[in-house]
Amino acid sequence: MSGVQDKVVIVTGAGGGLGREYALTVAREGAKVVVNDLGGARDGSGAGSAMADAVVKEIVDAGGEAVASYDSVATADGAAALVKTAVDTFGTVHGVVNNAGILRDGSFAKMDDAAWDAVLQVHLYGGYHVTRAAWPYFREQNFGRVVMATSTSGLFGNFGQANYGAAKLGLVGLVNTLAIEGARNKILANAVAPLAATRMTEDIAPAEFLEKLPPTFVSPVVGYLLTEESTETGSVFVVGGGQVQRVAQFQNEGVRFAEPPSVGLVAERWSEITDLSNVTQGKNPLG
Ligand code: NAI
Structure with missing residues (x-):
């Protein structure tokens, strides 16, 4: 097993919470780690070097x-x-964990553009920018690993998190295409929806629930997806508290109309259209 030995891995938002644990885990496994963190507050305000520096020191x-x-x-x-920091320090980059994140929660009715934009910028644009900057190195060396931090709030929805959920599921859409486009150059892309006790969740769930969710249950799965041996790509996992689950999109048989139907005819067949008792994994019919 060569695992992540000597691989150069960027972990964004690695100054605390899950990112810190990802960085510590892959470093222990022999990776050279770029510990990235803007060092601000949970809502994205402020900045500083102390958070990233502390994890590097560890x-x-x-x-x-x-x-x-x-x-x-x-x-x-x-x-x-x-x-550039990765390349200047360690010569290249082999893996990126797009983990940096902020929250600006609020119901959709009260969502303002600033809250929408800030969250999209860190999560969705962040995942895009960092992966895009690393991509030429991945292609050149015929090796690359991308792990996006997604969320059950994006996969399934959550009250007050329209901006966050849209950004998080956007990253899954990005993974789907990166997996296809990266295949030729042995670039694998996956998403992990973690469940863990961090500053992001500290006031969202009861303490006795959070106690069972240390980030140490999530980091080994992220570590595995970065290894040389992994062949997994285009997949989404929900990971937390010891549970590791795969989430995927499925489609049913549906109904086939030989001719454009009337609205009434669609209504008549609605229960068959929505029936999920017989499903197969979804595919792009145009792909
Ligand atoms: P956290 O708040 O401890 O970690 C996020 C880190 O990202 C912080 O250290 C922050 O300084 C950094 N960051 C924020 N904006 C940045 C920017 N523009 N550039 C660089 N770094 C920046 O929270 P946690 O829980 O560790 O979150 C990690 C990731 O996991 C996030 O993407 C989050 O959305 C996701 N997630 C976490 C869940 C959980 O249960 N904790 C649930 C679902 C998703």
């Missing part, structure tokens, strides 16, 4: 290799600088 003190980056993933320039 890794180096334990005998591992790591470098800090304080760039924001939310801009193309920040992502370019982040990837």
Whole structure:
């Protein structure tokens, strides 16, 4: 097993919570880690170097290799600088974990453009910018690993998280196409929806529930998806509290109309159209 030994892995938002655990895990497994974190608050305000520096110190003190980056993933320039740090320090980049995230919760009725844009910029644009900056290296070396942090709020919906859910499911859409386009160059892309006790969830769920969700249950799955041996691509996993589940889209047989039907005819067949008792994994009919 060569695992992630000597692989250069960027973990965004690695100054705390899940990202810190991902960074510590892959460093322990022999990866050279770029610990990226803007160092701000949960809502994305502020910035600082202390968070990323502390995780780099933890890794180096334990005998591992790591470098800090304080760039924001939310801009193309920040992502370019982040990837440059990896290349300047360790020669290339083999894997990216797009984990950086913020929250600006509020019901859709009260959602303003600033809350919408800020969340889309860090999660969806962040995943896009960083992966795009790393992509030429992946193609050149015929090896690349992308893990996106998605969320059950995107996969299934959650009150007050329209912006966050849209961004998180956008990342799954991105993974679907990266898996197809990356295949020729042995670039694998997957998404993980974690469930873990972090500053992001500390006031969302009861303490006794969060107690069972240390980030250490999530990081080994992310670590595995970064390994040389993994062949998994285009998949989504929900991981937390010891449970590791795959989530996928399915489609039913549906109904076939020989001619354009009337609205009434659609209504008549509605129960067959929506019946999920006989489904197969969904495919792009145009792909
Ligand atoms: P966290 O708040 O501890 O970690 C997010 C990190 O991203 C922070 O350290 C923050 O400073 C950093 N960050 C924010 N904006 C940034 C930017 N523009 N550039 C670089 N870094 C930035 O929260 P947690 O829970 O560890 O979240 C990690 C990821 O997992 C997030 O993408 C989150 O949406 C996702 N997630 C977490 C869940 C959980 O149960 N904790 C559930 C579902 C998804």
